[in-house]
Amino acid sequence: xxxxxxxxxxxxxxxxxxxxxxxxxxVSLIFFFLLKEGLPTLAEVPLGDLFDLRWYPIESxxxxxxxxxxxxxxxxGAGLIAVPFGIGTAIYLAEIAPRWxxxxxxxxxxxxxxxxxxxxxxLGILILSPTLRVTLNLPTGLTALSGSLLLGGxxxxxxxxxxxxxxxxxxxxxxxxxxxxxxxxxQTIWRVTLPAARSGxxxxxxxxxxxxxxxxxxxxxxxxxxxVLATGLADLFxxxxxxxxxxxxxxxxxxNASTHYHVLFFIGMVLFLISMTVNVAASAVVxxxxxxAERVLS
Amino acid sequence: MKxxxxxxLLFIFLVSCSSSGQGGTDAQPQSYIENKGSDTIVxxxxxxxxxxxxxxxxxxxxxxxxxxxxxxxxxVNGTVDIANASRQIKSNxxxxxxxxxxxxxxxxxxxxAIAVIVNPENPVTKLTLQQISDIYSGVYTNWSEVGGEDRPxxxxxxxxxxxxHVYFLETVLRLGVKDSDTLFSTNTLLLPxxxxxxxxxxxxxxxxxxxxxxxxxxxLKVIAIAPEAGDAxxxxxxxxxxxxxxxxxxxxxxxxxxxxTGAVKExxxxxxxxxxxxxxxxxxxVPIN
Numbered sequence: 001x002x003x004x005x006x007x008x009x010x011x012x013x014x015x016x017x018x019x020x021x022x023x024x025x026x027v028s029l030i031f032f033f034l035l036k037e038g039l040p041t042l043a044e045v046p047l048g049d050l051f052d053l054r055w056y057p058i059e060s061x062x063x064x065x066x067x068x069x070x071x072x073x074x075x076x077g078a079g080l081i082a083v084p085f086g087i088g089t090a091i092y093l094a095e096i097a098p099r100w101x102x103x104x105x106x107x108x109x110x111x112x113x114x115x116x117x118x119x120x121x122x123l124g125i126l127i128l129s130p131t132l133r134v135t136l137n138l139p140t141g142l143t144a145l146s147g148s149l150l151l152g153g154x155x156x157x158x159x160x161x162x163x164x165x166x167x168x169x170x171x172x173x174x175x176x177x178x179x180x181x182x183x184x185x186x187q188t189i190w191r192v193t194l195p196a197a198r199s200g201x202x203x204x205x206x207x208x209x210x211x212x213x214x215x216x217x218x219x220x221x222x223x224x225x226x227x228v229l230a231t232g233l234a235d236l237f238x239x240x241x242x243x244x245x246x247x248x249x250x251x252x253x254x255x256n257a258s259t260h261y262h263v264l265f266f267i268g269m270v271l272f273l274i275s276m277t278v279n280v281a282a283s284a285v286v287x288x289x290x291x292x293a294e295r296v297l298s
Numbered sequence: 299m300k301x302x303x304x305x306x307l308l309f310i311f312l313v314s315c316s317s318s319g320q321g322g323t324d325a326q327p328q329s330y331i332e333n334k335g336s337d338t339i340v341x342x343x344x345x346x347x348x349x350x351x352x353x354x355x356x357x358x359x360x361x362x363x364x365x366x367x368x369x370x371x372x373x374v375n376g377t378v379d380i381a382n383a384s385r386q387i388k389s390n391x392x393x394x395x396x397x398x399x400x401x402x403x404x405x406x407x408x409x410x411a412i413a414v415i416v417n418p419e420n421p422v423t424k425l426t427l428q429q430i431s432d433i434y435s436g437v438y439t440n441w442s443e444v445g446g447e448d449r450p451x452x453x454x455x456x457x458x459x460x461x462x463h464v465y466f467l468e469t470v471l472r473l474g475v476k477d478s479d480t481l482f483s484t485n486t487l488l489l490p491x492x493x494x495x496x497x498x499x500x501x502x503x504x505x506x507x508x509x510x511x512x513x514x515x516x517x518l519k520v521i522a523i524a525p526e527a528g529d530a531x532x533x534x535x536x537x538x539x540x541x542x543x544x545x546x547x548x549x550x551x552x553x554x555x556x557x558x559t560g561a562v563k564e565x566x567x568x569x570x571x572x573x574x575x576x577x578x579x580x581x582x583x584v585p586i587n
Contacts, residue, residue: 056481058458066484125494130501139450139504142487221494224487225457239487249457249490252368255394256375 034272038265045263055227055241057250057260064267069230070144070240071271074219077148077236078155078212083205085152086159090204093160094167095189106164113157121221124150129222136237142224144240150218155208162207166200167193199286206282210275213244220245243267329561334362335369335382336461337492338410338510339550343382345577350568357561366461373553374400379562381553384410384461384510402553407569409584411511411534412466412546414521415496419503422446424522424531427545431471433506436483441504453486454495454507465548466508511535512582539584547584 041050045062052063089109093102128149129141170193178188194201224239225246247264254261333343340363347359369381374395387402395402414430416422422445425433432438434453441449456463472478489495495507499518511534514520522531525545538544558566568574575585 054481054484056458058464059479059481061481125497133502140452140487140498140502142489142498220490225489226485226487228485239485241488249488250459252364252371252459254367255371255391258390258394 031272034265034269038262038267038269041259041262041266044259050263050266053229055246057263060259062259062263064243064263064270066227066229067241067243067246067267068270069235070223070227071213071242071244071274073144073230073233073235073240074147074151074223074242075209075213076233077144078151079205079209081148081152082155082159082208082212086156086204086208087163087201089156089160090163090167090201091189091194093164095185095193106161109157109160112153113161115154117154117215117218118221120150120154121218124218124222138237140224140239142222142239143237144223144230145236147219147223147240147242148236150222151212151215154215154218155211158211159204159208162204163197163201166197166204169200170196202282202286206278209278213271213275213278216244216248220248225249243271247271328356328358330358330360331380331562331565332360332378333380333382333552334364334372334378336366336384336550337363337456338366338384338460338462338513339382339407341512342408342550342578342581342583345581346569346574349574349577350565354564357565359565365457365459366464367459370402370553373402373555374398376400376555379554380566383551383553384548385464386551387553400555402555403557405552405554405566405569406549406586407552407566408550408575408578408586409539409547410550411539411544411584412462412470412508412548413511413514413534414506414508414523414546415499415514415518416506416521417499417501417503418517418519420446420449420519422521423519424524426524426527426529427470427473428527430521430523431473431480434466434471434482434486435480436485449504451506452498452502452504453483454498454505455482455486455488456492456495456509457488457490462508462510466546469546469548470508510583536579536584549586550583 041062050062051065052061053065054061054063055066093106093109097105124146125142129143129146131141132138132143132146133141174192174196175188178192179185183191219242223242223245225241226239227241227246228235228238230238230240247267250260251264254264333347340361343361347361351357351359366381366383366385369378369383370387370391372378373381374391376398381402387404392402414425420441422441425444429438429444433444433451434455438444439451441447441451455466458464467482468474471480471482487498489498492509492513495509496513496515496518499505499507500515511520520533522533523545524531530543532538532544534544534547539547552566552569554562554566557563570586575587578585
């Protein structure tokens with residue numbers, strides 16, 4: 001019996017260890033695959049051409065700058081919508097709403113997160129973009145703004161769900177203490193609860209941004225896919241082409257191991273590096289804050 | 299541990315059931331033809347496949363779209379039997395195919411006119427090829443420059459993997475001049491499907507787009523085109539395409555690896571028959587003979 005238990009213990013430990021390592025293994029395998037397929041680009045396309053302003057692969061124009069700025073613009077726009085709305089909703093659900101409202105609203109918000117992005121894209125083409133064109137008097141409604149609005153909508157459930165969990169996990173004693181020394185409800189939320197839940201809220205924002213920059217189907221359907229360099233927020237009102245839409249639209253067409261194929265993987269590498277930077281930066285901030293919090297408490 | 303054994307037995311039982319089930323359907327001899335490529339051709343290829351499978355029930359045809367480039371890439375990568383293309387194969391694609399030991403053989407299967415379309419609210423009804431070229435390359439940016447209202451021009455195109463895109467670039471933007479390097483204006487919207495272009499043209503009076511004639515719905519306005527300034531403006535139709543007066547019409551192709559044999563050859567022979575070419579006419583394309 002004793003033997004049997006040890007043996008089982010051994011297997012279970014190993015399995016859990018393997019699951020722990022598997023994420024690391026998969027990420028590094030993906031990264032090495034991207035490197036293997038993407039790095040030949042640097043030998044085939046001169047750097048000056050690669051960071052040029054024109055993307056027209058069938059005539060060997062491989063300038064990826066418009067695609068990078070396109071993705072960044074749509075993501076920033078989505079962030080400007082999803083972060084305030086998402087955190088606002090999370091605060092309402094965790095701090096203000098009565099229990100029954102929260103129990104009703106939170107599953108609904110999470111249901112919104114399960115909407116297939118192609119459905120949102122279709123609504124975007126048929127309803128959102130014509131409305132934007134008419135109300136804002138734009139030449140066309142297929143713009144970065146339509147993409148940002150829909151991506152904001154896609155990211156909000158992620159932000160709400162995680163930020164609300166973080167706020168909910170703040171001990172009741174914090175709020176009681178704040179209220180006891182005479183803070184108003186708003187002061188308690190803004191100065192005590194939200195800072196206490198900071199790392200969770202930041203994770204929520206990060207995952208929301210990650211969701212937006214990686215989203216493909218919706219942006220491909222509504223942003224117009226014109227590879228024009230975006231230089232400022234004013235370009236939200238003109239069409240853009242994102243990195244994800246480019247890969248999705250063109251990967252099916254390329255022959256294996258052609259220059260175009262390598263450049264598409266290179267774009268994949270850039271996308272990977274951007275989301276990794278966002279992740280590392282966010283976790284560095286969380287880490288620093290934790291250290292300071294520990295110092296204060298000790 | 300004991301509880302696991304019945305589970306394993308159940309699993310084995312299920313696996314053996316499903317494999318014997320497959321054995322049953324395999325009893326009848328079948329040929330399978332994989333057919334992929336041009337979105338322009340996909341409806342025609344589907345209509346042919348349906349008719350053919352009705353007449354020859356032992357043949358299975360699978361038809362998918364994705365664009366001419368996609369179909370040719372699939373042929374080069376060896377995953378399909380027939381690639382549909384609305385443009386001729388390019389020399390670099392032939393080279394890539396040769397590297398993999400594949401010899402693409404061309405078959406002309408039908409003809410198609412490209413219609414230039416605008417919103418019905420747009421008063422412009424006719425343009426010369428040169429004007430369309432200048433609109434798409436970014437010389438003209440307002441409809442008033444080509445006789446329309448004071449509205450910005452929104453250019454719509456298919457993605458670069460579309461054979462229609464390449465054909466339009468060569469025949470309209472570059473006016474058939476081989477060494478021309480005219481390109482689409484960078485703010486041309488590249489939409490992933492014919493349907494995307496039609497939806498946008500239908501609701502946006504600023505838009506101009508192009509699509510195979512067989513796909514243009516009746517509620518959109520088709521532009522009459524003159525090859526040169528001073529020539530008559532011609533609307534696309536079976537008659538004007540066959541007489542050669544409508545300037546943007548092209549052949550549609552199927553490519554096979556080497557000369558076709560067996561089931562693929564029989565299918566391609568049938569496509570040239572009067573019965574199959576009648577389907578071409580019904581779908582708004584132009585029969586080859």
